[in-house]
Amino acid sequence: xxxxxxxxxxxxxxxxxxxxxxxxxxxxxxxxxxxxxxxxxxxxxxxxxxxxxxxxxxxxxxxxxxxxxxxxxxxxxxxxxxxxxxxxxxxxxxxx
Numbered sequence: 001x002x003x004x005x006x007x008x009x010x011x012x013x014x015x016x017x018x019x020x021x022x023x024x025x026x027x028x029x030x031x032x033x034x035x036x037x038x039x040x041x042x043x044x045x046x047x048x049x050x051x052x053x054x055x056x057x058x059x060x061x062x063x064x065x066x067x068x069x070x071x072x073x074x075x076x077x078x079x080x081x082x083x084x085x086x087x088x089x090x091x092x093x094x095x096x
């Protein structure tokens with residue numbers, strides 16, 4: 001793997017308002033804390049288009065914030081066909 005290339009990680013759940021944005025926020029925080037945020041791009045998406053454009057569920061946001069993770073800037077989006085080409089790692093967080 002090219003050492004100068006950004007590694008892209010995508011977390012995916014059904015609606016992209018609870019599990020995957022929480023994983024996105026936590027992983028993004030850890031990546032930044034480790035000082036490698038210039039090397040790793042993090043995103044999340046949903047398999048269903050129920051909540052496109054919506055912020056994460058307020059309960060998920062509150063729980064994350066209590067632990068120091070910010071996710072207010074995230075917005076739900078659906079997985080796109082080009083995500084399979086764009087991302088190095090796609091982590092499914094749903095049996096559906």
